[in-house]
Amino acid sequence: MKQFLEKWKNWELWPFWMRYFFITPKWLLYCIRSGSFWFFTPSNPTLTFGGFEGEGKHEMYAQLPPGSYPQTIYIKPSMTFGEVQKYIAESGFQYPFIVKPDVGMSGILFRKIEKEEQLKAYHEHMPAEYLVQALVDYPIEFSVFYYRYPDQEKGVITGFLQKEPMHVIGDGINSLLVLIQQHPKAKHRIEELLAWHKERLDLVVPNGQKFYLTLAANLNRGANFINLHNEIDEDLHQVFDQLNLYSKHFFYGRYDLKATSLEDLKAGKNYLILEYNGSGAEPNHVYNSGYNLRAAHVEILKHWKVLYEISAQNNAKGIRPWPFMKGWRYLQQAKKHFAELERVDALV
Known part of the structure; x- marks a missing residue:
């Protein structure tokens, strides 16, 4: 009962659907205006489903500048463990390193592997493709929410956080x-x-x-967020404008990265991108930052408006939203995939 009351008093602990319940009509209005239930899919046209859900890290890393993300290889579940060991050794990896699903969410099955027995257990249980990634020892993890309209060369940083795992x-x-x-x-x-x-x-x-x-600095994994909004300046914008223009097709989302220091990040050096989250990315600077639910809703609605406008601009250029049934089938498949990952997450 005590934990229930604690969750009820703190909106940040509410289930996702409950946090968004009162603003859902606005999302539906954008669907009606655009004539598509999946109006957001043109927002990031080179990411599957606009990066809303179920996109792979493989496709995301392929569109980032070389050297801007950790050394990464991809492991198929059909490989024998001997083949996995050989591939990892030939790629120059040494323990410890990170493993996580290529298509994952919320830190599910994110693990630090320190010895062969852990890797063997992970591989034997893993039902989907996963990646082996070099452990990034940079001390500070940041989250940067960035958007850029397709007809502009400069973007806007709306959120800047330092994240610390629980x-x-x-x-x-x-x-x-x-x-x-x-x-x-x-x-x-x-x-x-x-x-x-x-x-x-x-x-x-x-x-x-x-x-x-845990090493996963996700809110639902108990991470602590420190709002760095006052540190958003022209230097930071220049770094992310240059980074974002590399792919030319990422217009709305959040970069999660690690760096040696805030100063180095603003100088555009000594940082590595862990993930880029597309149209499904939350403006996570509303959490752990003193926002009440109403203020959080106002901030989220501002981002939804930008998402709608970016998608509409790309739509006008001929990048059409996904057909309804294609999107529906895709989400059902993604739902099954994540359910299976959650089941395995409890075992490994």
Whole structure:
């Protein structure tokens, strides 16, 4: 009951459909105006479904500048484990490294692999193509929401966050189990975290030392967001204008990346892009930033208006929205895919 009341009082903990319930009519209005239920698909024409859901990281990385993202290879589930080992070794990877589904969401099946046994278990359970990616040791993770109208060379940064994965800080006394149980966000994912850290639950974390409970800096994985809106300036715009114009076809979305420092990012150096999220990207700067639900809705509606206008401009250029049945079948397939990944996520 206590956790239920806590979630009810904090809109950020509500289910997705509930957070968006009161503004859904506006989305439907855009569908009616455009004459298409999938009006947003022309927004990023070189991403499947406009990058709304179910797009692969493979296609996203292929459209980013070389060297702007971590070293990555792709593993098919049909490969034998021996073939996987050989491919990884020939590609120059060493433990530890990151694995995650090519088509994934919300940090599902995102893992840090430190030894062969973990990789073997992951590969044997994984039902879909996944990627092996170099572990990025840059200390700071950022999220940048950026859009650019198709007829313009300069874009707009609407959101700029620093993201930190969920962690506990040791006191030199309590075990990791106790620290997890006391953490205000971890308690909402207690079963999952206890399973992930079952071999370390008796560990006493040294006083003042951080222990990361997950490496995925997603809101639903308990990450903490620090709003850096005051740091948005011309330097940052120049970096992302140059980056965005490389593909020429990314017009609306969010870049998640890691960098050595804020200063280096603004100088356009020492950063690596982890993901680019297209038309389905949330303006996540409304979370952990003091927005009440009404203010968050106002900000989200501003972004929806931009998404509609960008899609309409591309539509006028001949980039048509997906037909209804094509989009419907695609979403049903994506739904099954994510359900299967969630099932496996609980096993590995």
